[in-house]
Amino acid sequence: MLEINNLQASVEGKSILKGLDLKVGNGEVHAIMGPNGSGKSTLAQVLAGRDTFQVEGGSVSWDGQDLLAMPAEERARAGLFLAFQYPVEIPGVSNAYFLKAAVNAVRRHRQLPEFDAFDFLARVKAEMKAVGMSEEFLYRSVNEGFSGGEKKRNEMLQMSLLEPKLAILDETDSGLDIDALKIVAEGVNRLRSPERSLIVITHYQRLLDYIVPDQVHVLSKGRIVRSGGRELALELEEHGYGWIGDTGEVPRAPAGAAS
Amino acid sequence: MSAIDIWVRDFHARAGQLPGAQLPWLAGLRQRAIERFADEGWPTRRRENWAHTSLAFMEGQTFDAPDTSADAASEVATEHPATTLARLRADNAEPGHWLVFVGGRHAPTLSAIGTLPAGATLSSLADALAQKADGTASAVEQAFGSSDDGDSPAALNAALAADGAYLRLARGVAVEEPIHLVFIADGTETTRHLRNLVIAEAGAQATLVEHYPDGGANTGENPGATLTTAVTRIEAGADARITHLKLQQEAEQAIHLATLDVRQGRGSVFASHSLSFGARLARNDIRTRFDGEGGEVLLNGLYHVDGRRHVDHHTLIDHATPRCSSREFYRGLIDGNARGVFAGRIVVAQDAQRSDAMQRCDNLLLSRQAEADARPELEIYADDVKCAHGATVGQIDDDSLFYLRSRGLDEVRARNLLTYAFAAEALARIELPALRRRARAALLARLPGADALSELLEEVL
Numbered sequence: 001m002l003e004i005n006n007l008q009a010s011v012e013g014k015s016i017l018k019g020l021d022l023k024v025g026n027g028e029v030h031a032i033m034g035p036n037g038s039g040k041s042t043l044a045q046v047l048a049g050r051d052t053f054q055v056e057g058g059s060v061s062w063d064g065q066d067l068l069a070m071p072a073e074e075r076a077r078a079g080l081f082l083a084f085q086y087p088v089e090i091p092g093v094s095n096a097y098f099l100k101a102a103v104n105a106v107r108r109h110r111q112l113p114e115f116d117a118f119d120f121l122a123r124v125k126a127e128m129k130a131v132g133m134s135e136e137f138l139y140r141s142v143n144e145g146f147s148g149g150e151k152k153r154n155e156m157l158q159m160s161l162l163e164p165k166l167a168i169l170d171e172t173d174s175g176l177d178i179d180a181l182k183i184v185a186e187g188v189n190r191l192r193s194p195e196r197s198l199i200v201i202t203h204y205q206r207l208l209d210y211i212v213p214d215q216v217h218v219l220s221k222g223r224i225v226r227s228g229g230r231e232l233a234l235e236l237e238e239h240g241y242g243w244i245g246d247t248g249e250v251p252r253a254p255a256g257a258a259s
Numbered sequence: 260m261s262a263i264d265i266w267v268r269d270f271h272a273r274a275g276q277l278p279g280a281q282l283p284w285l286a287g288l289r290q291r292a293i294e295r296f297a298d299e300g301w302p303t304r305r306r307e308n309w310a311h312t313s314l315a316f317m318e319g320q321t322f323d324a325p326d327t328s329a330d331a332a333s334e335v336a337t338e339h340p341a342t343t344l345a346r347l348r349a350d351n352a353e354p355g356h357w358l359v360f361v362g363g364r365h366a367p368t369l370s371a372i373g374t375l376p377a378g379a380t381l382s383s384l385a386d387a388l389a390q391k392a393d394g395t396a397s398a399v400e401q402a403f404g405s406s407d408d409g410d411s412p413a414a415l416n417a418a419l420a421a422d423g424a425y426l427r428l429a430r431g432v433a434v435e436e437p438i439h440l441v442f443i444a445d446g447t448e449t450t451r452h453l454r455n456l457v458i459a460e461a462g463a464q465a466t467l468v469e470h471y472p473d474g475g476a477n478t479g480e481n482p483g484a485t486l487t488t489a490v491t492r493i494e495a496g497a498d499a500r501i502t503h504l505k506l507q508q509e510a511e512q513a514i515h516l517a518t519l520d521v522r523q524g525r526g527s528v529f530a531s532h533s534l535s536f537g538a539r540l541a542r543n544d545i546r547t548r549f550d551g552e553g554g555e556v557l558l559n560g561l562y563h564v565d566g567r568r569h570v571d572h573h574t575l576i577d578h579a580t581p582r583c584s585s586r587e588f589y590r591g592l593i594d595g596n597a598r599g600v601f602a603g604r605i606v607v608a609q610d611a612q613r614s615d616a617m618q619r620c621d622n623l624l625l626s627r628q629a630e631a632d633a634r635p636e637l638e639i640y641a642d643d644v645k646c647a648h649g650a651t652v653g654q655i656d657d658d659s660l661f662y663l664r665s666r667g668l669d670e671v672r673a674r675n676l677l678t679y680a681f682a683a684e685a686l687a688r689i690e691l692p693a694l695r696r697r698a699r700a701a702l703l704a705r706l707p708g709a710d711a712l713s714e715l716l717e718e719v720l
């Protein structure tokens with residue numbers, strides 16, 4: 001259970017999140033939509049522990065813990081996973097080493113035995129197949145020279161290997177063709193379980209054709225301005241974000257827009 | 260003291276006993292070299308190519324033997340080199356040829372040269388100078404160089420070099436296994452001057468490792484200063500393929516002044532990997548000249564300095580002939596108050612059309628006081644050439660650091676991994692897996708958190 005109360009965050013003195021409230025229960029999938037620059041990635045990064053963003057106020061509790069007090073790596077070990085909108089290239093570190101280090105860091109924390117090389121390889125190869133990545137990507141440097149779609153698949157691979165309790169996908173669907181999109185959706189749907197929570201940030205509602213969210217939220221200018229069921233996504237699809245208005249105050253949806 | 264006249268006096272005291280003292284050409288060369296050194300003195304900042312590295316302090320630098328009792332010292336001298344070597348050989352199980360030097364002199368009992376193909380000669384320089392056979396005598400004379408080569412430290416080396424390796428490969432001869440030249444410091448001799456000569460005739464092939472391992476000797480609580488000068492000269496004949504890997508891991512108070520001087524014949528392929536991890540001050544002058552068309556060179560370098568240490572690489576690639584290609588990649592890790600200097604000169608002669616040169620130097624600063632200088636110097640007189648260069652100085656990338664932490668790696672480990680990864684790109688250019696592994700072990704020995712890293716980086720996957 002994730003509970004965000006009145007979260008305010010800034011970067012370089014510029015206020016971005018301006019009092020954001022959100023509750024995500026166990027087993028739930030929430031979609032967050034909103035125009036570019038509304039603060040979606042900022043929210044994702046603040047939740048993951050990026051300290052270039054200053055938390056100015058508010059609180060985040062996660063399964064009773066004060067999430068904001070934990071360093072990024074502890075959040076990850078405790079089961080938080082962020083699929084980056086822009087996965088980072090790390091020349092010189094092979095994807096295989098990276099994946100193994102990540103998986104074993106989490107397993108150590110859960111007091112599970114670390115994988116040995118052989119077991120790890122078997123496991124990772126099976127998951128690669130599921131996300132449609134060829135094994136060659138194990139031996140390349142992390143994300144280096146990967147296409148946009150390959151980077152996103154690599155994020156999905158990490159997610160399925162790490163089996164997070166709370167996964168946040170930041171526009172993982174952007175720039176993907178329909179087949180890749182289905183793979184992302186499958187990954188998310190496989191992860192769905194009563195003890196896991198998922199936050200899917202997306203710009204388009206088409207991902208939500210494959211991932212049926214419990215709730216949809218609209219983020220505008222650093223606040224959740226509207227929440228609803230999945231029909232809200234369709235409404236946004238039809239009318240765009242323009243109707244949210246410049247002030248961030250949201251008019252009622254035009255009559256007849258909701259199905 | 261190492262004031263100039265002390266070196267000159269030292270030279271006159273020793274000249275008669277130096278190997279090859281009976282050879283008139285060598286006696287003359289040495290005499291001219293010491294005169295040149297006396298005339299020029301140690302390079303200061305005012306001298307071209309020494310703007311970032313002054314050796315003026317050498318005037319007042321002493322190289323006293325460590326203050327140990329005669330017994331203890333002789334024990335150090337007899338025991339440590341063998342232990343050092345045993346460690347090295349244990350880490351290098353692959354077959355190879357070992358030519359070992361202790362305190363600047365060939366140590367036959369520690370050396371182990373395997374079976375070499377016919378046409379390959381590997382010996383100490385002192386032995387080669389003692390050879391009466393005409394072929395050898397004139398080959399050594401030709402390859403030795405002159406008193407005018409390089410800057411004044413190279414002249415001092417020409418005057419005083421007492422030993423080194425001599426490798427000669429006749430036409431088409433390939434030595435498969437790496438040839439390890441190991442220069443072990445000795446507890447009593449604090450200065451050494453080494454000269455290595457490599458003559459590879461047309462089509463010959465060899466891989467040489469020039470290794471200055473971390474001490475054994477002279478690493479007590481207050482290690483005194485030591486001086487190594489080393490000049491390695493390589494003649495790569497037409498279509499020869501020579502790889503030279505230098506691993507410099509000298510002790511903390513060492514001063515290391517080295518030159519690598521290469522001549523490349525038509526179609527030859529030469530690779531230099533210069534790994535500089537030790538010494539208080541290390542200066543490497545690396546030069547190659549294309550004497551025929553179609554040659555290729557790789558100058559690959561990696562350095563790590565911390566504390567108040569200083570490392571300087573000055574390279575020169577002389578595209579004197581058409582259609583040659585050069586690739587140069589230097590990477591530096593600079594920590595503490597240390598300083599890393601790189602100056603890469605590329606000269607393309609007027610008629611060296613279709614030359615293809617590429618140079619990069621990238622530095623990673625690991626502390627706020629660390630300092631890097633990276634300077635390309637391109638002199639291009641031909642018009643049909645490809646020439647690219649770039650230099651960067653930066654810190655650990657924040658985005659990468661966060662990405663790793665977001666996957667559960669703690670910050671220290673993430674930093675160490677990124678530091679290692681930065682350097683690993685240089686190691687990846689070392690072709691032979693055994694040498695690459697060795698270079699990696701040497702790098703990890705310098706970086707913090709190596710245990711956690713090496714477990715992570717095991718090549719099992």
Ligand SMILES: Nc1ncnc2c1ncn2[C@@H]1O[C@H](COP(=O)(O)OP(=O)(O)O)[C@@H](O)[C@H]1O
Pocket residue numbers: 011012014016034035036037038039040041042043052
């Ligand atoms: N590191 C940063 N430095 C300065 N401004 C930033 C930084 N990151 C985000 N911003 C700004 O914060 C706002 C929200 O950005 P972001 O959270 O990335 O939006 P979204 O993901 O919804 O498109 C934008 O105006 C963006 O320019």
Ligand SMILES: [Mg+2]
Pocket residue numbers: 040041042085170171
């Ligand atoms: Mg975004």
